[in-house]
Amino acid sequence: MFLGAFTWTEFAQQLAAGIREGAIYAGLALAIVIIYRSTRVINFAQGEMATFTTFIAWSLMNHGLSFWTAFPIVLAIAFAGGVAIERVVIRPVENAPVLTIVIITLGLALLLNGLMSVIWGGANRQFNGPFSTRTIDVGSVPISVQDIGIVAVSVGLVVLLGLFFRFTKLGLALRAAAVNPESSRLVGIRVGWMLALGWGIAAVLGAVAGMMIAPVVFLDPNMMQTILLYAFAAAVLGGLDSPIGAVVGGILLGVTITLLGRYVGFIGSTLKLPAALLLILVLLLVRPGGLFGRVAVRRV
Amino acid sequence: MRARLLLELAGFALLTLVVAALPRFVSDFRARELAIVGMYFIALLGLSILTGYSGQISLGHGAFMAIGGYTTAVLSVDGVYGHQIRDLWTIPIAGVIAGIAGLLVGVPALRLSGLYLALITFGIAVSFPQLPKKFDHFLGGTTGKILNLAKPPFGLHTTTNNWIYYLTWGIALVLLLAAWWLVRGKTGRALKAIRDSEVAAASSGISLARYKTLAFGISAFYAGVAGSLYAIANAYVNPDVFPIILSVYLVVGLAVGGLDSLVGLIAGAGLIYFLQNHSDTVARWLNHLPALSLDPKQPGIPSMIFGAVLIVVMLLLPTGAGGLVRRVFGPLTSRLYTRS
Amino acid sequence: MSLLELHNVEARYGPVKALHGVSLEVGDGELVAVLGANGAGKTTTLRAISGTVRSSGDVVFAGKKLSRRPETTARGGIAHVPEGRGTFSELSVWENLRLGAYARRANVKEEARRVYKFFPRLEGRHDQQAGTLSGGEQQMLALGRAMMARPKLLLLDEPSLGLAPIVVIQIFEALARMKRDDGMSVLVVEQNANLALEYAARAYLLEVGNVVVEGTSDELRANESVRKSYLGY
Numbered sequence A: 001m002f003l004g005a006f007t008w009t010e011f012a013q014q015l016a017a018g019i020r021e022g023a024i025y026a027g028l029a030l031a032i033v034i035i036y037r038s039t040r041v042i043n044f045a046q047g048e049m050a051t052f053t054t055f056i057a058w059s060l061m062n063h064g065l066s067f068w069t070a071f072p073i074v075l076a077i078a079f080a081g082g083v084a085i086e087r088v089v090i091r092p093v094e095n096a097p098v099l100t101i102v103i104i105t106l107g108l109a110l111l112l113n114g115l116m117s118v119i120w121g122g123a124n125r126q127f128n129g130p131f132s133t134r135t136i137d138v139g140s141v142p143i144s145v146q147d148i149g150i151v152a153v154s155v156g157l158v159v160l161l162g163l164f165f166r167f168t169k170l171g172l173a174l175r176a177a178a179v180n181p182e183s184s185r186l187v188g189i190r191v192g193w194m195l196a197l198g199w200g201i202a203a204v205l206g207a208v209a210g211m212m213i214a215p216v217v218f219l220d221p222n223m224m225q226t227i228l229l230y231a232f233a234a235a236v237l238g239g240l241d242s243p244i245g246a247v248v249g250g251i252l253l254g255v256t257i258t259l260l261g262r263y264v265g266f267i268g269s270t271l272k273l274p275a276a277l278l279l280i281l282v283l284l285l286v287r288p289g290g291l292f293g294r295v296a297v298r299r300v
Numbered sequence B: 001m002r003a004r005l006l007l008e009l010a011g012f013a014l015l016t017l018v019v020a021a022l023p024r025f026v027s028d029f030r031a032r033e034l035a036i037v038g039m040y041f042i043a044l045l046g047l048s049i050l051t052g053y054s055g056q057i058s059l060g061h062g063a064f065m066a067i068g069g070y071t072t073a074v075l076s077v078d079g080v081y082g083h084q085i086r087d088l089w090t091i092p093i094a095g096v097i098a099g100i101a102g103l104l105v106g107v108p109a110l111r112l113s114g115l116y117l118a119l120i121t122f123g124i125a126v127s128f129p130q131l132p133k134k135f136d137h138f139l140g141g142t143t144g145k146i147l148n149l150a151k152p153p154f155g156l157h158t159t160t161n162n163w164i165y166y167l168t169w170g171i172a173l174v175l176l177l178a179a180w181w182l183v184r185g186k187t188g189r190a191l192k193a194i195r196d197s198e199v200a201a202a203s204s205g206i207s208l209a210r211y212k213t214l215a216f217g218i219s220a221f222y223a224g225v226a227g228s229l230y231a232i233a234n235a236y237v238n239p240d241v242f243p244i245i246l247s248v249y250l251v252v253g254l255a256v257g258g259l260d261s262l263v264g265l266i267a268g269a270g271l272i273y274f275l276q277n278h279s280d281t282v283a284r285w286l287n288h289l290p291a292l293s294l295d296p297k298q299p300g301i302p303s304m305i306f307g308a309v310l311i312v313v314m315l316l317l318p319t320g321a322g323g324l325v326r327r328v329f330g331p332l333t334s335r336l337y338t339r340s
Numbered sequence C: 001m002s003l004l005e006l007h008n009v010e011a012r013y014g015p016v017k018a019l020h021g022v023s024l025e026v027g028d029g030e031l032v033a034v035l036g037a038n039g040a041g042k043t044t045t046l047r048a049i050s051g052t053v054r055s056s057g058d059v060v061f062a063g064k065k066l067s068r069r070p071e072t073t074a075r076g077g078i079a080h081v082p083e084g085r086g087t088f089s090e091l092s093v094w095e096n097l098r099l100g101a102y103a104r105r106a107n108v109k110e111e112a113r114r115v116y117k118f119f120p121r122l123e124g125r126h127d128q129q130a131g132t133l134s135g136g137e138q139q140m141l142a143l144g145r146a147m148m149a150r151p152k153l154l155l156l157d158e159p160s161l162g163l164a165p166i167v168v169i170q171i172f173e174a175l176a177r178m179k180r181d182d183g184m185s186v187l188v189v190e191q192n193a194n195l196a197l198e199y200a201a202r203a204y205l206l207e208v209g210n211v212v213v214e215g216t217s218d219e220l221r222a223n224e225s226v227r228k229s230y231l232g233y
Helices: A008-039 A046-062 A067-093 A098-120 A145-167 A169-179 A181-186 A191-217 A225-238 A243-263 A272-286 B002-024 B028-053 B061-077 B087-109 B114-127 B130-134 B160-184 B186-196 B198-203 B208-234 B244-257 B262-277 B279-286 B301-316 B320-339 C042-050 C070-075 C093-100 C108-118 C135-148 C165-182 C193-199 C217-222 C224-231
Strands: A135-138 A141-144 C004-013 C016-026 C031-036 C055-061 C078-081 C153-157 C185-190 C202-207 C210-216
Touching: A008 A046, A008 A141, A008 A145, A008 A169, A008 A191, A008 A225, A008 A243, A046 A067, A046 A098, A046 A191, A046 A225, A067 A098, A067 A191, A067 B301, A098 B114, A098 B244, A098 B301, A135 A145, A141 A145, A145 A169, A145 A191, A145 A243, A169 A181, A169 A191, A169 C093, A181 A191, A181 C070, A225 A243, A225 A272, A225 B114, A243 A272, A272 B087, A272 B114, A272 B130, B002 B028, B002 B160, B002 B262, B028 B061, B028 B160, B028 B186, B028 B208, B028 B244, B028 B262, B061 B087, B061 B114, B061 B208, B061 B244, B087 B114, B087 B208, B114 B244, B160 B186, B160 B208, B186 B198, B186 B208, B198 B208, B244 B262, B244 B301, B262 B301, C004 C042, C016 C031, C016 C042, C016 C055, C016 C185, C016 C210, C031 C042, C031 C165, C031 C193, C042 C055, C042 C070, C042 C078, C042 C153, C042 C185, C070 C078, C078 C135, C093 C108, C093 C135, C108 C135, C108 C165, C135 C153, C135 C165, C153 C165, C165 C185, C165 C193, C185 C193, C193 C217, C193 C224, C202 C217, C210 C217, C217 C224
Parallel strands: C031 C185, C031 C202, C078 C153, C153 C185
Antiparallel strands: A135 A141, C004 C016, C004 C055, C202 C210
């Protein structure tokens, strides 16, 4: 069952890689949860939106900007794009059946994917990230600086968002609009714009995830597809309406999958995603709402 | 009531006549295309029972089609104990095996609601293509398995494509009648009750577990039959024959067609096929608009067109084509209805 | 001219007409009651004012025609405490109060202290999740949230619903004090007609979407049919 020998050094490296993977899943999963909480929609286009903004970053850097100069510009563009998409494409059908909205986000995903191929072409390209690829020794284990950087940025962003939601007036309004739109209107909150804001924030999260992972996996229009699937899995694992669940779920999933893939020969790399899904399915049988989610229990 | 029923029957009879006569008026290749539309129609029929009637969303039915297709492939190529089975007879077997798989999925699905279920089934759709790669000895891996070319049985003098056309639409008719019978009866009422309110349905004594699982099994059976036919028509199977996006296409066809309208489902099946294989035609139409010049062969353009069409259609017709039909013809038929 | 005037307001839910032309008015600093049985249209009347349901006819507030959108009426000085209280059950008591002051530039801490003086029981539950409060406490919280907005007009829907009599009296006493201290007007919908008439200056009786009786509380109490059908004696 076990592939190759076991060394603690390698285990630590796999663990680090797993945490790094998990940080990416966590960011994207958080985006999915934010949109789900506020608009009750699963945004199947989240991955393509992230890749799109990463391509924009690539173009900016190609024109001479440094990564950190392009970074805030891309975030602003992502934010605006997310708001625009919610207003133009989602708002008109907010009362439509779930299936309809699912189809729309799927259509959006296809549209963006095709658009990227048309504008930038489908070939892999190098993306020069902000972190060097050298390793430093943590204890006696060589860990990549890039991995540390990715985790730091992702975690930092999540913490910032947490503070925003918890302590600012706007963050409170966003939370209120998500849990009780009717009452929110009665205190003067413009719920429609709150929802759009949610999409904007989600788009920013996606953009960061994209720019963090692109140096590792090479940039092409299909870059985020598998990652998005893992992000869905993480969101479900943590509970679709729990932001904390998304983050915890993401990291847990990243670590579990990496370790399983490396140490359980049967799974290897082909069955990583099915294995993840199986695990989550089993978990959902025991806790239908995910780890942190709330489920209205109906016993009939 | 009587008038409405007669109107429905008349329309149905007309439709059957059209379908039966069509191959005489279209090219051989067209017949094959229409046959494939028929296969999608069968799959959509099953899916409409699941989503339209019991209210469960599945984004993974492509996997059940794959199960049906691979069953047919394995049985007709490797056979049972070396005894190859005639492709025709594998169809019901494929359906049953897919149906059992559906029942197996239906059981854990009971604990999942709405979008959780959609995501998990999507996960199934994504994971499935990996299985033939893993068990490549049995299932042919990435290269897949090649079947014998389909031949019309009993020495009938007709082309292969025509034969597949009649086979498909014949089966579609049978399965349609079966679905119609199911939906009119106790099962259909139970499923509709469940869709409208699970709590109310359960309180009325309807066993949620039994009917919801049954819906999964039935819809999987239909998908399996469709997949089996597809394998026969294609004469080979490999992971690319039943790709991930197939599950998406099915749901798209269902949503665009409208969940429980017969005409809508045929339209949905047609749309899936059209957008998949004829995006160059759409591109050419669009090029008539000023300022647009799309090269349909450029990679990415088909996806863009498909995506844009989906968005526009769903924005304009949130309840699908079936909903539109009902809205247009509804007032007409309901007046007949209340008059009596 | 009154603070609030309704002229022939009609409202419907889909094909069903709930209000058939309701006219009423509320003066500055007045507490006015809307009485009637279930389904008479009392809640719909409040909803028509705050803009939660679409209506036709004129709704005039402080001399200006009112916009028909809840976000705007809330910012215009009308606080609507709906049926079921409308608390944000997942958020804490403190967060609920903060939201009450959303549309204002206010020193939230000071305003909250004011609310806690009115409803001391809430202070101890400052960080508690609103959904875990008792019915009476949730009603206090809903009122407190409305107070945070310092509204000119308070729309209150069935405050006594599901509460013990002692608690209800506490609520109404607090209402009366709020009215005195801030000069706030109150339009309260109540099924408990006896209670409402004790605190209200004037009242309207609705039946099937129409105003059938209007006048001062004394006048209503003297009315034979009102007494028999709604006051029980």
